[in-house]
Amino acid sequence: MTHDVVNQAPPRVDLNEYLTHPALTEAVGRYGAGWATGHLTGVGALVGRGDFQRDAELANTHPPVFSSHDRWGHRVDAVEFHPGYHRIIGAAIENGAHTSCWAEPRPGAHVARAATFMLFAQIEPGHACPVSMTHAVVPSLRFTPELAGEWLPRVFSRDYDPQLRAGKTSAIFGMAMTEKQGGSDVRANSTRAVDAGDGTWRLTGHKWFCSAPQSDAFLVLAQAPGGLSCFLVPRMLPGGDRNVFRIQRLKDKLGNRSNASSEIELDGTVGWLLGEEGRGVRTIIEMVAQTRLDCVLGSAAGMRQSVAEAAWHVRNRSAFGAVLIDQPAMTAVIADLQLEAEAATWTAMRLASAYDSDDDESVAFRRLATAVGKYWVCKRGPNHAYEALECLGGNGYTEAFPLARRYREQPVMAVWEGSGNVIALDVLRAMAREPESVGAVDRELASALGVHPEFDRHVAATRKLVAKAAGDPASARRVVEALALGLQGAVLIREAPAEIADAFVAARLGPDRSLEYGALDPGLPVAKIAARA
Template identity: 55%
Template sequence: MATSTHTVTNQAPPLVGYDVYTADRALTEAVERHLPEELRDEARRELSSLGTTAGSAQAQQWGVLANENPPRLRTHDRYGNRIDEVEFHPAWHRLLGHAVTNGLTGAWNRPGGHVRRAAGFLVWTQTEAGHGCPLSMTHAAVPALRTDPELAAEWEPRLTSRVYEGEDPLPPAGKSGVLFGMGMTEKQGGSDVRANTTAAVPLAEAGTYALTGHKWFCSAPMSDGFLVLAQAPGGLTCFLVPRVLADGGRNVFRIQRLKDKLGNRSNASAEVEFDGTWARRVGEEGRGVRTIIGMVAATRLDCVLGSAALMRQAVAQAVHHSAYRSAFGGVLIEKPLMRNVLADLALESEAATTLALRLAAAYDDGSERERAFLRIAVPVAKYWVTKRCTPVAAEALECLGGNGYVEESGMPRLLREAPLNSIWEGSGNVQALDVLRALGREPGAMDAFLREVGAARGADHRLDGAVKDLLTELADLEGVEARARRLVERMALVLQGSLLVRWAPPAVADAFCASRLGGDWGAAFGTLPGTLDLGSVVERARPVD
């Protein structure tokens, strides 16, 4: 019963009923910048339509329901037959289905496809990040399968299809659209996949094998197919494991349990047992890592995009709340200290978005120079952007005060999700070591990176000084492994600084260089120099006027 004392005042209205795409100025400007003029109108219409749905009350409720009703494992049917099926809430299927029908698994054969898909992924996964996992792996499976033209011809049209058929266990040939998962990690090796012990024994039919072993993490186990690594006679090899065989029989794909995770709860991650499981070889025996590296690079970019999406949603919520909430005699957004915090958060979000879309544009370009740039810029970005996501989510939550700590605000879900992308597809140390590997073995990669950074030479003295310091550090690589994280952090910051100096509004670029590159930046958010135009930075990040 309502009482006379229960009058609700001074609360921000829900951030709902808005276009997530057009409200994100950094994102819309990046899409316009990286797409040819003839593609911009169509992309704008598509992304605005997706953004309007993402900002709707209905889609936001789908995200809440998918998170509150996690997947359930059914190992057997009522008669005792092994079925190994994962059941999802209808809201999950609505989210995933809408993503597929909007082309978020089909970037490879479309003009400007990677930029358009990256922007859509960043927009749509703000509804609920968990379903981004199968989207990412389905998208990323294409470059691995292209090492075998026959397999690519069979599977790629279904992987890039805009038809969503759920997880119905049907033969691949009977489906217009399919989803892919992956299973590389084993309990004894983790990121060290060369320590895998799953064995692959050749069968009579050329290119087919029987796999026996255990996968400690298998993402999206309801998928139609999986790329896995196993030890063949010739060494570690990549394989395609279909969930259902061509004759309609179920492959041996025994789901032992679903992981109980910190976040990402709407998505299923499983432990899987292979026991004579039928598989098709992808690429050559002994070349498993090289075969699957294209998939790894694509999913690492999606980790950057996923973190950028989480940051953008966290910042949007914080700025929106502060624009309506009053305390100590005024609206929070007008308070100098809160404005400093919000501006600092907005800088981190814009830098992440700008870098992520630049990487997507490099995929669309496809030139030798851009491929070399991606070789080093992807692990650099994956290391830094995903690392920054958790403190951004935590600080944004704090902007809402006690309201932000309550589940109904949605902020705890963002905070629990934030660490995932830093771990998935290689944690921080793995990314840093990968950058060192590129420095040592692929001089063209570093040359492409420095050319990109050098495009802003002379535009900001703080950026020029940071680049000079980086070159000094790169000239002395003795004992570099122990300081690899610091080196990669510097590389990420000068790359982001270069991009923002060239493309962001002066207030944003000035604030970024003054704090991240100029040395006047504290360990916590909200320590930007007071002489900066912070009001313009915050207003740019505001999702709704």
């Protein structure tokens, strides 16, 4: 009798992660990607399978291993992954999570690609790093048409080949910007580039963070005679020789264990100038903007995993004479976690929709709103994961359940592609240099006025903060937080079910808002909200 297992939730597997995610399905339809429903339904079934989730676990419990030399002493700079990792990233690429919106443009293509990316990142986030960088490299490659003509067909390919070899018809991209002396201050980079006189350059230097060093090619910043410039650096040269790309070590990270992040050394490494000499930041910032969007998508995907796992547990476990979800205190926690996940999902999809058009309004809106969303949604991720983990009690704190891994994963999205202060100051910079972006975001806020007095008061207060923000770096975080909450409120009021919008305004903008999850006004329809988890 002591070995009978009772009152434990069954494995949360073999569910369709798309069809059971109401905020995502609603947003996909609202933002013009309803045509992708069949595709996304198939992806949802795939990532929900037990074997797929087992691969995700194995990819993280058996992290990548670096080998500098082969058994005969040849320098190889190889990174070996568990086969589960290759199966996952292969499936993501096969389903267009990387570049489908660029390869097959149509209305709603960026929304459909974002939803695909989120479904894969929900279950296994580490592989999403090279998938995201491969997506994000496309607008930067287009600065130099001859390089774009060579590399874009490979980037658009849905074949995944993990081998570094000549003649491949597909490619995965990474980037190497930061150095140990500068970090986010990339203009302090010391890597040097010398014109070889044959259309190529020779790069020498050390990069402190290079994610996915197993990739086929990278965008690298280096100092040329004309200033900081961007270069395309392949692992394999056209003739079949290996480029000089010395991996020094893999980073031992808090989370993101399945993804290899490294330090690399370049020593006369061959590269091709991308964009104009001296305008490297201008060239690579296109890639950075796209990866910032994917940080929002990844954080929102993590929130979905967190609240879905928590809701599953409390619907299948009893304590003190009742199923946990039916206990009012737990119902309120799940509902509050769901509110946060819904706000993140709707915001992420609204941002993705802004990339489906290049009209002036969309460009201005996404310039400011992407940074605002990246700051706020990514910062909300870690505490959200912790609260969801706690819903599982001791099980949640063990590595046998996915929320311990998710808790360690969520902070990375806030760190990568600009940590908090970098993003907040970038928002101030955009407000000063591109006032049309402020106008576009303000029009987004104004579109939801007149429904909730609390929201209207928040918008009025935010406008005052924005008016005073110029030249005041100390106010940066306060301004960004106000803009982010206003943006989330506006999207939810316009697009989400009324119970979600009403509860969000009350819980995040109302006078009795709480600092912790689960302290919702009992008059709100908490059971109905929790049911969406």
